[in-house]
Amino acid sequence: MxxxxxxxxxxxxxxxxxxxxxxxxxxxxxxxxxxxxxxxxxxxxxxxxxxxxxxxxxxxxxxxxxxxxxxxxxxxxxxxxxxxxxxxxxxxxxxxxxxxxxxxxxxxxxxxxxxxxxxxxxxxxxxxxxxxxxxxxxxxxxxxxxxxxxxxxxxxxxxxxxxxPRLLDIERVFGTAILTEEQRGRLLQTEGEEVHSLRQYRPGDHWRAIHWKSTAKRGDLMVKEFVVDEPERVTVVLDNSLCKEEEAFEKAVSLSASLLYEAVQRGYSVRLITSSKAFPFGSGMEHLWRMLDCLAVLRSPRPFEAVPPMEEREILFLVLPDEKTFLGHLIPRAERVFYASDI
Amino acid sequence: MPPIYKLITCLVALVGDLSLITTGELNPLIYIPGSLMFVGYYRAIKGLPQAHRYLTGTLSTVVLLLFFFDAFYLSRDIIVGVSHMSILFHTLKSFDIKDPWDPLQVFFMSLIQLLLASELTRSLAFGAVFLLFIVLIVFAIFYSHLMKEGVPTVRPFLRPLFSIMGIVVLLTAIFFVSTPRLRGSLIGVGLSRGIRSGFSESIKLGGLEEVKLDPTVVMRVTVKPMGRPFIQGNPLYLRGSTFELYREDTWIDLDRAFQTSSRKYRAGPGGIVFSDARRDLYQEVVLEPLDSELLFYTGTPVMLQSEAGEVYLTEDGALSLPRKRSKRFRYIIYTTTDPRPVKGPLMEYLQLPGGLRRVKALAEEVAGGTSEPMQKAHSVEAYLRQNYTYSLNPSRVDRSVSPVEDFLFNTRRGYCEYYATAMVLMLRTLGIPARLVTGYLAVEYNQYGNYYIVRQRDAHTWVEAAVDGLWLTFDPTPSTAEEISRSDLLLFLDFLKMKWQRYVVGFSSYDQRRIAGLLARPIRFGFKAPAGRPDLRWVVYPVPVLFTAVLLIYLMRRHRLPPVSRFFFEIRRSLGGEPSITGTELLQQLPPSHPLFGELREFVLLYHRLRFSPRRDEDLFRRYEALYRSLRKALRGRSPSPEVPEERYTRNQGQQV
Structure with missing residues (x-):
C-alpha cells in the first residue's frame, strides 16, 4: 500500500x-x-x-x-x-x-x-x-x-x-447505401428451407409464403422470408500496407469494420483481407467477432505477401487509406472503392 | 461549495474567536470588526458575490500594519496583538470564501487562535471551547474530504463520523497523558501569566487590607484523616511562615531572611521525608502561582510528595521551595497533628521593641493573678476576642503611638494582624515566648469535591506560644468573618475548575509516573501469599492482556466468515463431513431414516438459498439460525429444540418460492 x-x-x-x-x-x-x-x-x-x-x-x-x-x-x-x-x-x-x-x-x-x-x-x-x-x-x-x-x-x-473499431453509419457517411437494392434482394427470398424472418405481405408474394399463425395474431398478412441457400459473398480488402498517417489509417480500419458488421448483419458470407491476416469466408456473429478482433489490434503496416484470388460472385469492397496502394489491380474488379481520406 | 460547508467554516471560525474572547485579555474594541464576520458568512451562505481579491489584499496589508501598531504601542503584547490580528483576518476571510481551499485556511487560523488562547488563559472555559473545537474540526475536515470526493451529503457517513469524533477525544486524552513533559524550557523564557499574590518574609502591620478583600483563589486543599478524627468542613489553619522579630511596626521572619535554621531536604524514592512521626493527615494542595516559595499545610510535616527535588524546612516549620514558582504547583503532604515541641533557645521569641509599658501593664492586668503560662495565654486570647471589634478599615486615631498601641488603647478595631501582633507582644511582656504565624484560614468547604477553597481574603495571622514545652496555637481574632454561603452551582463549577486545573492544566510528569504505575499494577490485592509460599499474585496480570490480545485477533481475523457459511461449516464439521463436500453431498451421506434428516434437508436448502441469494431474507435467516441451533444441540447429544418459528416462515416461503 x-x-x-x-x-x-x-x-x-x-x-x-x-x-x-x-x-x-x-x-x-x-x-x-x-x-x-x-x-x-x-x-x-x-x-x-x-x-x-x-x-x-x-x-x-x-x-x-x-x-x-x-x-x-x-x-x-x-x-x-x-x-x-x-x-x-x-x-x-x-x-x-x-x-x-x-x-x-x-x-x-x-x-x-x-x-x-x-x-x-x-x-x-x-x-x-x-x-x-x-x-x-x-x-x-x-x-x-x-x-x-x-x-x-x-x-x-x-x-x-x-x-x-468505431462503427460508422455508412449510409450517412457516403450518402448512398453500400449494398444496392438488388444486392439486398439477393439476400432473402420467399422460397427456401431455412426461415430467416417474417415481414409484411407485398404484392407478388406467393400465398405459400404466408405465415398463417402470425397473420392471425396480428390481423395482417405476414410472409416468411427464407435464407438463400448460397448467400452472396462479400470481401473486404483493407490495404494497411502503406498507410503512415494514423488518422487515415484509423478511418480505414473503422470503415472496414463497419462494412463487415453490416454485411454480416445482412447474412452475407464475409471475409476480411488485410496485409497482416486474411480470413476465409464465413457468416454469423462468431465469425464477425474474430474479424473484428483482428481489426481491433491491427497496428503496423505490413506489405501484402499475397492477395487471395477473388471469386466471380463475390462483392468486393476495397478500403484504401489513400490513393497510394499496391492493390491497384483490384480497383476495376471492386464493387466499390473507399478512400479513408475522403471520410 | 454547499452552504452547510460554509456554515461549518463559520462555526469553526466562531469557536476560534471564542477561544480568544474567553481569555478576557483582548481589547473589547476588537469585537466590533470581529462581529462583521457574521455578515461575511451570511453573504457566503446565501451565495452572494464575494469581495474582490484586490480589496481583501489591501485590507490584509492594513491589518498587518495595525498589528505592528497594536503589538508595540497599543496592547504592548505580541500574543494579544496576534490574537487581535487573527480575529480581523477571520472577518476578512469571511468575505472571501470562494475556493475549496479557503475553508481550510479558516480551520488553520482557528487552530492558531486556540494555541494563542492556551497561552493567554488557564480557565475552565478553554476546556469547553476546546471540546467544541474538536467536534467541529473533525466534522469540518471530514466534510472537506467529502467535498474533495464530490460527495454532496454527509448523511451516509454519520456513523463513522461520530465514531471518529469519539476516537479523537479518546486519543487526545491518551496522547495528553502520555506525551513526555520537560521540567524546563528548551529555548527562551516562558510567558507565564498566572495569578500572583504576595507572601514575603517581612510584613508591615496594616499591609494586608487589600489582600483581605481579594476573592482570588489561592489554593484548593483536600484533607483526608489517617487514623485520628478530623471533621471535614471545620476551619483549617494552613501555616506558611512564622515571624519572630518585631521592629518599627514590621514583623520579620529571621529564618527566611537570614537562612539561619532552615534545613535542606532532598527527595527520596517515596518523596521527601522530614521525620518518622505518625502520619495523621493527608493533604493534597493545588497551589496557584504565588509570589512566594512557601508551601502551606496544617500540622507538623512528616513527608512531602511533589515534583520538587528539594525543599527547605525551618525549625519553626516554614516549608519552602528553593525558588518562587511561576506555575501552578501541586503537592501532597503528610502531617502529624501533635504540637511541635519547643527546641533550642527561646530568646528571639521574647524580643520586644521599646516603649511598650502600657502594653505590658495591660497584659499583666488581663493575666490577673495567675502564674500559669497556659492560663495567661488563654486570658489574653479571650480578652482580645471579647473586647475588640473586627474591622478591615481600622483608621488610626493617634499617629504618635505605634499601630499596636493605637489598636489596643484607641481604635480598638482591627483585623487578624493587629490581634495577633497585640497578643504576641502581650505574651512576650508576660515572659511567655510567642511568635506570629501567617498563612491561611480555610473556611470555605466544597462538599462536591470534598476540598477547601482558599482565597486571598482567607490570609490570616495567628499566634503560637511556647507553653509547657510545646508550641500551642492561639487565635485571638474573633470569628466575625462574613458567613460563606455560595450556591450549589458555584460550588459545583469550582469543583469542575479544580479538576480542570488539577488534571489538565496542572498535569505533570509526576502524574504520568503515577498512571504508569497504575497501568503496571492495575489490581490491588487484599490478600497476601502465606508465609513460605511463592507469591503468585503476578499471575493475574497477564490474564487481561492475553484476553485483550485474543479478542483483538478474533475481531481482526482476515477471513471472518459471514454467519450463513459459518453455521453450515459448523454443522458439516459436526457431522464429520469433509471441508470439500457440498450441502447436497452432505445430505446424501445421511440415510433418510436418520432422525435429523428432515431438519438437515431443510437446513441445507436454506443454506443454498441464503448463501447464493443476492439479498438476505431476514425471515429465512431466522429459520435457518433456529435450525442451526436445533441441529447443533442434537448433534451434541441433546434433543432438538422445538423453538423454531415455523408459522411465519411457512407463510413467507409460500410467497417467495
Missing part, C-alpha cells in the same frame, strides 16, 4: 511538529492538549485510511461487445472481507476511466456493486490485472493507494477488454 501525504497533510504535519516542540518547550498543558488533538487527528488519519483499504476484493465486468466511441456500462463489484465497513473509496481503472468509480461504503462481508457508463475512445485491447483502490478517508491528510486484483473478471484473473 502506498501512502502519500497530500498538500494539506504536509502542512498539517509541519504544524504538528511546531506545536509539539512549542508544547515541550513551554510545558504549557493547554498547548499539550491542542498538540494531542492534532496528533490524534493525524494518527486516525493514518490508521483509518490504512484499515479502510484492507481486505477488499474487486471484480469488474464490462458489457461486451464494445466499439470505440460507444459508451458502455461497466460493473464493479467490491467485496469487503473485513469485520467493519469501508468508506469513501475510489477505484481507478487505468485507461478506462479517468475519475474512477466512487463507492461511499462497503459493508462488512457484503458485495457492493456499482455501475457506470464509460466511453471507450480508441480501439484496442485493454488488459487489466489490478484496479487501483484509493482513499483519503477520513480526512484529507493522506492518500492511500493499493492494487486490488480483479480476481473475478470476465476472462479469468486478467480483465481483457477488446474494443472494436
Amino acid at each position: 502506498r501512502i502519500e501525504p497530500t498538500r494539506e497533510g504536509k502542512r498539517f504535519l509541519l504544524a504538528l511538529l511546531v506545536v509539539g516542540f512549542t508544547s515541550l518547550n513551554t510545558g504549557n498543558n493547554l498547548m499539550y492538549l491542542t498538540f494531542s488533538m492534532m496528533a490524534a487527528l493525524f494518527v486516525i488519519s493514518l490508521v483509518a485510511g490504512f484499515l479502510n483499504l484492507k481486505s477488499l476484493q474487486t471484480a469488474l465486468q464490462v458489457d461486451e461487445p464494445i466499439f470505440a466511441g460507444q459508451s458502455k456500462e461497466i460493473l464493479l463489484s467490491v467485496k469487503n472481507r473485513k469485520w467493519f465497513t469501508s468508506y469513501s473509496i475510489r477505484f481507478l481503472l487505468e485507461g478506462i476511466t479517468r475519475e474512477g468509480l466512487y463507492i461511499a461504503k462497503v459493508p462488512p462481508g457484503n458485495v457492493t456493486r456499482i455501475n457506470q457508463r464509460v466511453l471507450f475512445q480508441k480501439r484496442g485491447v485493454y488488459e487489466m490485472r489490478y484496479a487501483i483502490v484509493q482513499t483519503s478517508f477520513p480526512f484529507i491528510f493522506f492518500r492511500f493507494r493499493q492494487k486490488a486484483p480483479l480476481s473475478a473478471g470476465t476472462r479469468g484473473t486478467t480483465l481483457r477488454v477488446v474494443v472494436y
Whole structure:
C-alpha cells in the first residue's frame, strides 16, 4: 500500500511538529492538549485510511461487445472481507476511466456493486490485472493507494477488454447505401428451407409464403422470408500496407469494420483481407467477432505477401487509406472503392 | 461549495474567536470588526458575490500594519496583538470564501487562535471551547474530504463520523497523558501569566487590607484523616511562615531572611521525608502561582510528595521551595497533628521593641493573678476576642503611638494582624515566648469535591506560644468573618475548575509516573501469599492482556466468515463431513431414516438459498439460525429444540418460492 501525504497533510504535519516542540518547550498543558488533538487527528488519519483499504476484493465486468466511441456500462463489484465497513473509496481503472468509480461504503462481508457508463475512445485491447483502490478517508491528510486484483473478471484473473473499431453509419457517411437494392434482394427470398424472418405481405408474394399463425395474431398478412441457400459473398480488402498517417489509417480500419458488421448483419458470407491476416469466408456473429478482433489490434503496416484470388460472385469492397496502394489491380474488379481520406 | 460547508467554516471560525474572547485579555474594541464576520458568512451562505481579491489584499496589508501598531504601542503584547490580528483576518476571510481551499485556511487560523488562547488563559472555559473545537474540526475536515470526493451529503457517513469524533477525544486524552513533559524550557523564557499574590518574609502591620478583600483563589486543599478524627468542613489553619522579630511596626521572619535554621531536604524514592512521626493527615494542595516559595499545610510535616527535588524546612516549620514558582504547583503532604515541641533557645521569641509599658501593664492586668503560662495565654486570647471589634478599615486615631498601641488603647478595631501582633507582644511582656504565624484560614468547604477553597481574603495571622514545652496555637481574632454561603452551582463549577486545573492544566510528569504505575499494577490485592509460599499474585496480570490480545485477533481475523457459511461449516464439521463436500453431498451421506434428516434437508436448502441469494431474507435467516441451533444441540447429544418459528416462515416461503 502506498501512502502519500497530500498538500494539506504536509502542512498539517509541519504544524504538528511546531506545536509539539512549542508544547515541550513551554510545558504549557493547554498547548499539550491542542498538540494531542492534532496528533490524534493525524494518527486516525493514518490508521483509518490504512484499515479502510484492507481486505477488499474487486471484480469488474464490462458489457461486451464494445466499439470505440460507444459508451458502455461497466460493473464493479467490491467485496469487503473485513469485520467493519469501508468508506469513501475510489477505484481507478487505468485507461478506462479517468475519475474512477466512487463507492461511499462497503459493508462488512457484503458485495457492493456499482455501475457506470464509460466511453471507450480508441480501439484496442485493454488488459487489466489490478484496479487501483484509493482513499483519503477520513480526512484529507493522506492518500492511500493499493492494487486490488480483479480476481473475478470476465476472462479469468486478467480483465481483457477488446474494443472494436468505431462503427460508422455508412449510409450517412457516403450518402448512398453500400449494398444496392438488388444486392439486398439477393439476400432473402420467399422460397427456401431455412426461415430467416417474417415481414409484411407485398404484392407478388406467393400465398405459400404466408405465415398463417402470425397473420392471425396480428390481423395482417405476414410472409416468411427464407435464407438463400448460397448467400452472396462479400470481401473486404483493407490495404494497411502503406498507410503512415494514423488518422487515415484509423478511418480505414473503422470503415472496414463497419462494412463487415453490416454485411454480416445482412447474412452475407464475409471475409476480411488485410496485409497482416486474411480470413476465409464465413457468416454469423462468431465469425464477425474474430474479424473484428483482428481489426481491433491491427497496428503496423505490413506489405501484402499475397492477395487471395477473388471469386466471380463475390462483392468486393476495397478500403484504401489513400490513393497510394499496391492493390491497384483490384480497383476495376471492386464493387466499390473507399478512400479513408475522403471520410 | 454547499452552504452547510460554509456554515461549518463559520462555526469553526466562531469557536476560534471564542477561544480568544474567553481569555478576557483582548481589547473589547476588537469585537466590533470581529462581529462583521457574521455578515461575511451570511453573504457566503446565501451565495452572494464575494469581495474582490484586490480589496481583501489591501485590507490584509492594513491589518498587518495595525498589528505592528497594536503589538508595540497599543496592547504592548505580541500574543494579544496576534490574537487581535487573527480575529480581523477571520472577518476578512469571511468575505472571501470562494475556493475549496479557503475553508481550510479558516480551520488553520482557528487552530492558531486556540494555541494563542492556551497561552493567554488557564480557565475552565478553554476546556469547553476546546471540546467544541474538536467536534467541529473533525466534522469540518471530514466534510472537506467529502467535498474533495464530490460527495454532496454527509448523511451516509454519520456513523463513522461520530465514531471518529469519539476516537479523537479518546486519543487526545491518551496522547495528553502520555506525551513526555520537560521540567524546563528548551529555548527562551516562558510567558507565564498566572495569578500572583504576595507572601514575603517581612510584613508591615496594616499591609494586608487589600489582600483581605481579594476573592482570588489561592489554593484548593483536600484533607483526608489517617487514623485520628478530623471533621471535614471545620476551619483549617494552613501555616506558611512564622515571624519572630518585631521592629518599627514590621514583623520579620529571621529564618527566611537570614537562612539561619532552615534545613535542606532532598527527595527520596517515596518523596521527601522530614521525620518518622505518625502520619495523621493527608493533604493534597493545588497551589496557584504565588509570589512566594512557601508551601502551606496544617500540622507538623512528616513527608512531602511533589515534583520538587528539594525543599527547605525551618525549625519553626516554614516549608519552602528553593525558588518562587511561576506555575501552578501541586503537592501532597503528610502531617502529624501533635504540637511541635519547643527546641533550642527561646530568646528571639521574647524580643520586644521599646516603649511598650502600657502594653505590658495591660497584659499583666488581663493575666490577673495567675502564674500559669497556659492560663495567661488563654486570658489574653479571650480578652482580645471579647473586647475588640473586627474591622478591615481600622483608621488610626493617634499617629504618635505605634499601630499596636493605637489598636489596643484607641481604635480598638482591627483585623487578624493587629490581634495577633497585640497578643504576641502581650505574651512576650508576660515572659511567655510567642511568635506570629501567617498563612491561611480555610473556611470555605466544597462538599462536591470534598476540598477547601482558599482565597486571598482567607490570609490570616495567628499566634503560637511556647507553653509547657510545646508550641500551642492561639487565635485571638474573633470569628466575625462574613458567613460563606455560595450556591450549589458555584460550588459545583469550582469543583469542575479544580479538576480542570488539577488534571489538565496542572498535569505533570509526576502524574504520568503515577498512571504508569497504575497501568503496571492495575489490581490491588487484599490478600497476601502465606508465609513460605511463592507469591503468585503476578499471575493475574497477564490474564487481561492475553484476553485483550485474543479478542483483538478474533475481531481482526482476515477471513471472518459471514454467519450463513459459518453455521453450515459448523454443522458439516459436526457431522464429520469433509471441508470439500457440498450441502447436497452432505445430505446424501445421511440415510433418510436418520432422525435429523428432515431438519438437515431443510437446513441445507436454506443454506443454498441464503448463501447464493443476492439479498438476505431476514425471515429465512431466522429459520435457518433456529435450525442451526436445533441441529447443533442434537448433534451434541441433546434433543432438538422445538423453538423454531415455523408459522411465519411457512407463510413467507409460500410467497417467495
